[in-house]
Amino acid sequence: MDERQRSRRPGGRAARVGAAVHQAVTELISERGHGKFTVGDVAARAGVADSSIYRRWGSLETLLTDVALTRLNARSPMPDTGSLTDDLHTYAAAVAREITGPEGLALLRLAVALSSTGQQGQQALDDLLAERGRQLQSMLDRATNRGEPAPDALAVLDHVMAPMYIRVLFGLGPLTPAYVAGLVDRLLSHQPDPSASPPGP
Template identity: 70%
Template sequence: MESERQRARRPGGRSVRVRAMAHQAVTDPVGERGYGNFTVGDVAARTGVADTSIYRRWGTLETLLMDVAVTWLTTTSPIPDTGSLDGDLRTYAANVARDITGPDGLAVLRLVIALSTAGQQGLHARDAFLAERARQLQVMLDRAGDRGEHPPDGLEILDHVLAPMYIRILFGAGPLTTAYVGGLVDRLPAPSSVPRP
């Protein structure tokens, strides 16, 4: 009875460990071999569980991949609150640069792109990833508007700041230096002087 109470109080437990291991069992082969070159069986073997455990929890490989991509995004690139949009964007851009050059960053970006061609479930996974990125940007933009600043559109930030970083990493086109990332923020179009409604 006491051990059952202790298990109930223990945060996470086996389920959290299996989820983390399954996520790593996805990002490792994507980084090594690319998307489409592994199966649920491969993920299960790397995780140390039966295939049925993976299917029971996620249903399909695409659902697991979506969980990996969105979870990675929500646990990296925290939304800063520096007191100004310029400070927020510079900190956020630096965080994104750090995260996409980190151990799983390239694998997750490749995964999201590959999911775009993986049928309806893959498109749903890609859209969930983009929606979470848009949500993060909107939090900063809404705060800026509340402070009386005139923020740019979220798509402008995606086009001028995030997309160039993604391209550099995906195509090995150059490092994401501090100067480069700061320059992307500097080149954002000047916001309109008309306050948002």
């Protein structure tokens, strides 16, 4: 296979450049924080030309938005254990591990920082939450189809995800397994039992 054929393959050089640039941004966010590096810094870290980044993303802010949306939504895929209780416990534990790691925390801080940079940044955060809500809803819909009572996606975000995010962002304490499991258990304890008899007149 010659070089031209290789360059046309899906997932070829363009995918490798994209992955290298995303990784470079994630590392720089972890090391320096939002607003403390340039496109040139990203290019040097990724081993690509500045012009490649500008040609593909147009600006640093657009690149940061793409990284936040892509990498955060790619993490913590929805489990499918056959039980909503197990699904939620598995998912919450995975999210806790992700956001307490250096890259996960950096990406979470990036998403929050972008929301204060103007309309594009706020839209990025809205899109991130909307996509996470869609992913959660797919897991909840499976439970409903099995006949299990299920909260809506917003309830999971409010009662499980948000407390973990806030605890990590503000350094309010560790996300211990018991704490994370308790969030899920409290959410599920408010769901009606479909096997219970309906109340009398």
